[in-house]
Amino acid sequence: MPVHLMLERTAETGITERQDIRIIKPDGAVHICLMEVRSLEGEPGREQVQAVLTDITERKRIEDEIRKTKDEIEIQKDFLETILNSIPAYVFLKDREHRVTHINETLAKATGRPKYEWIGKTVFELFSDRALAQKYYRDDEMIMAGGGQPRFDIIETLPTPEGVQWLHTQKVPLKDETGHVTGLVASNIEPAHKLKIDQNKLQNCRSNILNLVNVL
Secondary structure, three states: OOHHHHHHHHHOOOEEEEEEEEEEEOOOEEEEEEEEEEEEEOOOOEEEEEEEEEEOHHHHHHHHHHHHHHHHHHHHHHHHHHHHHHHOOEEEEEEOOOOOEOOOOHHHHHHHHOOOHOOOOOHHHOOOHHHHHHHHHHHHHHHHHHOOOOOOEEEEEEEEOEEEEEEEEEEEEOOOOOOOEEEEEEEEEEOOOOOOOOOHHHHHHHHHHHHHHHHO
16 A cells, blocks of 8 residues: 555544555665554644554565475475375384374375374384384384494384284484484385395385485
8 A cells, every 4th residue: 555545544544554665775775664654642633643664674584584494395395295105115204203204105005094193103102012112113213323324124014904014124314414313214115925025126115215315
């Protein structure tokens, strides 16, 4: 709304008006200000208004950065979901507190448990078998606390509505820019004939998980 209309409307109605405006300074710098127009008490028949400008340029810059960061995070999340769901193996990610942060559709369908039921939970909340949950936890902690070394040789079971599956599991630590372990990513494939593993499928799975770590 043009400034003169803000002034006129406040003078007529007595209602405070607020609006962001752009001001160009003599040096060419553009500043964003919050303009607040208030009605003041005056003599009868002589309406008076007061306009107050507050420079909010820095606040707007921070808000824009936050909005851009949120947009980038959403794009990254969508990209990650696309990658996870394109991998035929069971894939999940955990943070350093052993909470599940992502799983793919393949794992969700195999366990009959929707993805939202996994997110933010530890194995002790997800599996009623305490001994099984403790094994999962120990294996994960070994990856994250034991120098951050990947393992490609874990054999474990997974309870599903169709029965227990034997899995060959590969786990790789996730690290930040300083090398600090922040979590892990894991993929599981079901060995053909129990523990007889299809080596081609295993190699493909290993390549997938290493590529995923590079993306993350």
